[in-house]
Amino acid sequence: MTWEAPMRTALELAANGPARGLNPRVGCVLLDAEGNILAEGWHRGVGTPHAEVDALSKLPEGGARGATAVVTLEPCNHWGHTGPCSEALIAAGVSRVVYGTDDPGHHSGGGAERLSEAGVEVIGGVLRDEIDAFLGDWLTTARLGRPYIVVKWASSLDGRAAAADGTSRWITGAAARQRVHEQREASDAIVVGTGTVLADDPSLTARGDAGELMGTQPTPVVIGTRAIPKDAAVFRHPNPVIFEGTHDLTEVVADLHQRGFRRIYVEGGPTLASAFVAAGLVDEYAIYLAPTLLGGPRLALGDIGVENIGEQRRLRILDVERLGGDLLLRAVPVPDGATRTVGDPVDVRGADIFPQTPTPTRTQEG
Known part of the structure; x- marks a missing residue:
């Protein structure tokens, strides 16, 4: 049989x-x-x-x-x-x-x-x-004794998360932003830094097309030591906020694991994303690409500890999803010692990926 x-x-x-x-x-x-x-x-x-x-x-x-x-x-x-x-x-x-x-x-x-x-x-x-x-x-x-960590960012095709003056509302379009909310709902926790809370005042909720709260909400987690205003939107989240008053990411993920979180969604700015990458604490990347160019210094990633080409952090693309005029690229780290050809190639030939350039939209979904 x-x-x-x-x-x-x-x-x-x-x-x-x-x-x-x-x-x-x-x-x-x-x-x-x-x-x-x-x-x-x-x-x-x-x-x-x-x-x-x-x-x-x-x-x-x-x-x-x-x-x-x-x-x-x-x-x-x-x-x-x-x-x-x-x-x-x-x-x-x-x-x-x-x-x-x-x-x-x-x-x-x-x-x-x-x-x-x-x-x-x-x-x-x-x-x-x-x-x-x-x-x-x-x-x-189960294998690593810590949550599965997804790091998300949205950027222009030239890798910028914001314009030179810091504005970023909006880089990606409505379909991409809604996909982010779906990814939030699928996560146990959503993680940002104090810098994102102070700059953008996000609610960190998962919401539907009409702005309604989705059925399952990730627990908001804020990393950092700076004080947060008492009227910050995150305090109105359906779930109590967890404040991790440290910059030690190993300590943070150990605490989140102890709390019973299986999957966390890192949605802070370039500083926090870069810190997770540099620490080797990324299991999956969710990279939203908008068909626009910004130039300037506001890169989606900063220093991740790569000083020469031999130290580059190779990724394997899992899939590419078209969301209106934008793309969602899902990728995972390639294990040390593996070649760049690990995994099956992703075929996007012949796809009308960017039929028209949408109005630039911001990265932070709030």
């Missing part, structure tokens, strides 16, 4: 789980000897049964004996808010476990080994690439 079809069902179930927070989205399907589905389950968040236990709970006692459990993530092997799934599967009498990708957690990993020791047949790596992509930010958090 091939396991791709039931694994895709498990992956569909996993998508029902919460995409935010420190727990992964996991789906599980229990099959009988003929491959028929006995039960399905998925993880609904911190403190709730894991996908395997959720599926097992839908069967009568002994109903899973001899069954195959198909689960997107290697069953956990530790006591946390709930017990280890490896032990639950063994106790239920499951004869085979098929999983998609390994659990990289230092404490939670090892479920496959425990199952094998108990005589359960274990098959791993089914649809691994698809599941790794699905769990991308969570896997980074």
Whole structure:
């Protein structure tokens, strides 16, 4: 029997789980000897049964004996808010476990080994690439012990975030600005520096086309030691503001991880963006490019610690999205030692990328 079809069902179930927070989205399907589905389950968040236990709970006692459990993530092997799934599967009498990708957690990993020791047949790596992509930010958090960090900026084609006098309202158009709000909503926290708060007084909310608040709001985080006016717009955010009174980014991301944030969206100005890049604390870049030229000194990035061409920080482009007259370029760092050809090329040939030049619009969405 091939396991791709039931694994895709498990992956569909996993998508029902919460995409935010420190727990992964996991789906599980229990099959009988003929491959028929006995039960399905998925993880609904911190403190709730894991996908395997959720599926097992839908069967009568002994109903899973001899069954195959198909689960997107290697069953956990530790006591946390709930017990280890490896032990639950063994106790239920499951004869085979098929999983998609390994659990990289230092404490939670090892479920496959425990199952094998108990005589359960274990098959791993089914649809691994698809599941790794699905769990991308969570896997980074689990492996590195910190949130997945997206750094965003908007600039002209010549790399300027503002005109020479500092004005930047607006560089990108309405479609690009709305895409930023969608990215905000998909994040646990939105991070800026005190300089951005003092200069732009942003609300740091995620808003719809008509300016209404979107259903999920990122927690605003302000980095820096300067005082913020008591009437600043950020204080009217639906979520309480977190003030990180330090410039030590390692300390900041450790604190955000401790607070349970999985994905953070860095949307400060060039100083903060450059600091994250220089510190090697960027997992993904969201670069909005407008078809306009500004010239002058207001670069989107400043000093990132590159003194010669050999130290350049290479990126791999994930995709290019056209947003009205603008582009969103998503990219990730190329690991040290890899070549510039890592990953698949992005084909934008023949695309009418800039049909007309829109009125310049600013970078900060507020």
